[in-house]
Amino acid sequence: MIIVLKPKHTPKELTALLKEIKRLGYKPHVMRGVARTVIGAIGDERSHQSLDVLRAWSQVESVTPIQKRHKLVSREAHPQNSTINVRNVVIGGPELVVMAGPCSVESEKQIIETAHGVKSAGAKILRGGAFKPRTSPYEFQGLGEKGLKLLAKARKETGLPVITELLSEDHAELVAEYADILQIGARNAQNFQLLIAAAKTGRPVLLKRGLSMRIDEWLSAGEYVLSNDNAGLMFCERGIRTFETYTRNTLDLSAVPILKNETHCPVVIDPSQGTGRADLVVAMCKGAVAMGADALLVEVHPDPKTAKSDSAQQLSLGAFGQLMKELQPFAQAAGRL
Amino acid sequence: MIIVLKPKHTPKELTALLKEIKRLGYKPHVMRGVARTVIGAIGDERSHQSLDVLRAWSQVESVTPIQKRHKLVSREAHPQNSTINVRNVVIGGPELVVMAGPCSVESEKQIIETAHGVKSAGAKILRGGAFKPRTSPYEFQGLGEKGLKLLAKARKETGLPVITELLSEDHAELVAEYADILQIGARNAQNFQLLIAAAKTGRPVLLKRGLSMRIDEWLSAGEYVLSNDNAGLMFCERGIRTFETYTRNTLDLSAVPILKNETHCPVVIDPSQGTGRADLVVAMCKGAVAMGADALLVEVHPDPKTAKSDSAQQLSLGAFGQLMKELQPFAQAAGRL
């Protein structure tokens, strides 16, 4: 940690501060500069208490950490890429994995038709919401357990593993019973109790980025999964909130190379939530694949015009087939199988 | 709803759209403009399905709602100010209510000393975190139930009602047993399952604004409380996330008059989280009071220099006493008792 002192501090104040730094387990190192005195506090910042508390001392101007607090999630600790195997689909390996399906499971006919459709176009995993987090209590909240059962039925018919959102600790076991991957949505990205509950089911966890989550905070949230004995963590960028109103969110594709730098966990891109507009999905997918994303999460509906949620961002089956074709040369250029 | 069509649409496409609008329960009204055709769809937007689904129709350029979807929370529905009575402290009435206490409950000595201190300076409610949501799993997570018991003890000694954060559905009953007001933190502001669980305890709920929550979304989240038969809702602005790095968050004081326009529920300001800096708390409180806030939520610690969390934003007891004195003339100017 680097502690910068205010210009006018007494020798006594400095001494007290040095004593406290030692008490907290660090070795202080004083540097007297022209305009400021600076203390370098040497010690493992991950195993000792943060010196952030020193910001409350009146003679202190600022406290800056040197080390990041991530352990298990960081590439420094685990240089090799992690892979996640879900019923023999490998995420994070050489193959680009496309997860596709409707925003919400609406009926048996809808989910079965979608599952067959996306499978034949090349998707490897089926997505579909059973429990839906909706901005207003008066909007469609999903089919709940009935939706989970329909997803399981679609898996049985097509062999596609299933990913669905978990939005309540109380549902963790229930959802884990039916789903192959648990999705934590953007609104719950720092709902740490839910992250722990998800981790404890043992199912792989896809952690979406919160609407205004810094990469650093996202990695820390992921640490809640890995430190609860679940190695199956993947990160999913789904758009951040900015001042721009043309799109629903601003899909931050720079998250791909940044996460590849910082973590060994697979990186997924969700262009549907990320833009809120079906007409932008194809271009965003091309970019994501070119930049090294391991997987895509794409919303597909057999008839978007009648969808019960987020109709404007869902692709028809025809459009999805076209997308998969257009992605081919980019996946190849990116060295993907 | 207002539906704008793309420049080149066929009469047949228009007809199909009008049919669908009627099917969804609205009466369409076609206006042919110079460059665009516009359909006004008349009907109660709160009781019918949203026409947002029409955005998926290829001939549609945009869909704009006219009515807000809030019902119970809106001032239009409930013109009088609501008040919340907590052990005879009334929030939302003529008196300015100050809630004060430490970020985290750390020990019996700490919380009892703080409770006495803030009470004698004029605080009416004691705050203190027992379950703490922390960015990293390696940080102090609060004393849990032990913390709740200490809060109850402090209440017994001082008579101050207690507010504390609820961060897990599974703790709802436990926390409600000890606390007089349940706080929903910024990270859980759209954790709707938690909002429902909090509402169902019957305790008043203080709903903090999410880090990047629009006012409109915040009101919708509040709707989850009111529509679950709990009238004791108050909104607490605690800083939004912006590009500014000088402060931890940007405390959006314009939320005070906006909420006063839009809702009947009491408005609370948290300048401690809102800035992350003790040296800004006094000025922010003065502004909040002048602008009409009903209550303040201020972090106070007997010794901020040793606090286990958020030390830099907690006031000492002395500083808090000074704050209460300095607020007097502004509360008076604002017509507060």
Added chain:
Amino acid sequence: MIIVLKPKHTPKELTALLKEIKRLGYKPHVMRGVARTVIGAIGDERSHQSLDVLRAWSQVESVTPIQKRHKLVSREAHPQNSTINVRNVVIGGPELVVMAGPCSVESEKQIIETAHGVKSAGAKILRGGAFKPRTSPYEFQGLGEKGLKLLAKARKETGLPVITELLSEDHAELVAEYADILQIGARNAQNFQLLIAAAKTGRPVLLKRGLSMRIDEWLSAGEYVLSNDNAGLMFCERGIRTFETYTRNTLDLSAVPILKNETHCPVVIDPSQGTGRADLVVAMCKGAVAMGADALLVEVHPDPKTAKSDSAQQLSLGAFGQLMKELQPFAQAAGRL
């Protein structure tokens, strides 16, 4: 400056780095920590080149400055408050100064009527736009020099000094001929050539905050004025751009105490641009005054319903009179005359 090295660097790389740090005029100080080696580089960061260049060295992980780069603008360099005297109106002194007038000067009748009206309500300075920066080239661009002449006429009739926006280097002399204070708008807040041109006229400069300008960058922009031999600098917060869409901008009132900490220059608040809504202006003004603003900049129009620009944010003369009355007790509570 603090330079953090990457975990795996060779002794040779460290030596090269130390040599470069010395060459750039700093004295390096090596601290070997558990996980990282850190170099403290001692020297006056304002007179030497920034060590930011070291971020391009492959063995360097991060470079953090210790000192801020502001000189003339900082309170550290100039502890006393600065005041600006404009035709005997003193900004930054004990008196709260209100500047009021229309968004745009539209006609002689309009500006003269407004000038008389705001003066009798207590305004001390007349504002009015002659050259208007408009998002689209097809919107009203202001009356130009004719508008300046009308402002001068209004000053002659009422004695009120005049503030107006400068938006082109080429107009600097012209505008300075008529105006008592030059306003630099948000869109030009980092148009450094314009800042220099404004400074060189010798007129006081009101520098609005850019839409997404950090306080630190704002202070640096102010440095362009002070370092060009113009001591008459004031800062004006006018709303920043955030994700919120309820208001046109998010008026950041925390800028008041922050600027008071960091600089000696007077602080002005513009609630009209800051919210874009006349119905929020009164509350924002109360907050600003309570928090210590030195002056307010308020848009007033004799008939907002026919204004040529920004009608929704302008107060009528009646509403302005009411505002001035309501501000009284808050100004008094804040110790203003």
Added chain:
Amino acid sequence: MIIVLKPKHTPKELTALLKEIKRLGYKPHVMRGVARTVIGAIGDERSHQSLDVLRAWSQVESVTPIQKRHKLVSREAHPQNSTINVRNVVIGGPELVVMAGPCSVESEKQIIETAHGVKSAGAKILRGGAFKPRTSPYEFQGLGEKGLKLLAKARKETGLPVITELLSEDHAELVAEYADILQIGARNAQNFQLLIAAAKTGRPVLLKRGLSMRIDEWLSAGEYVLSNDNAGLMFCERGIRTFETYTRNTLDLSAVPILKNETHCPVVIDPSQGTGRADLVVAMCKGAVAMGADALLVEVHPDPKTAKSDSAQQLSLGAFGQLMKELQPFAQAAGRL
């Protein structure tokens, strides 16, 4: 325009409003809904005054435009892609164009070496800053006219056309004398006087996106160029300002497909400014090319470790050569020559 009235308005207020709407040149169309009365005002919104003024009427709740105000810039008006020919390099055509060179021109040796280097790696245009907009007046401000002369020399030696930033109206003629393309920087993106001055030189203009500029505002700013008789406009995304601090800016690659939807002008991506980190440039370029960018603007320096500005984001010549090789398959996949 769509005007929504407040719930309680009198027939007289409605009549007055309808009269005003007609006076402003629109034909009103009243729709009485369940909770609100809505007026559709039919008329060409680009040739008539905006009805935004109606927001100042007390009986009006909101005013929403239907038409965008862009004329010349929009793809609706000009369905074909525009191309810009600069000394036989065509931007916006089938070939991907890479513009490369140092952040600042520092010396003859530096710029000549870079020009030869980037040319041999495949760049088609040389970039280099002569006038530099710097956050602080104490930073290196560029070589000015001397820099322009060195750029011209580099062009003479290599045949590469030259792009450089214009940051003062007063320099427009001077810079246009030496440069083939004028760059308008992010800080001046709404400096409309500068845009007009640049347009009037007749040189093609590369307009960078402002730090917090909505796409819609960016297109409007472009309108200032096209409406001043200069058809040579291209848009350059260079990162927007968000809450994220890992990168200097958040490069918004969704701008590529959005601009391709909305405008016929060529789209350029600047990954160097867009991220501020050389280690992210390669991935961002791949994404940009895959998504359909017409050109890239990349900072290259023969020795980034000694660069006078923005060292951390400049590629070495070796790294640039590598980038050009790695881009090949993606350019091909995107159908570029």
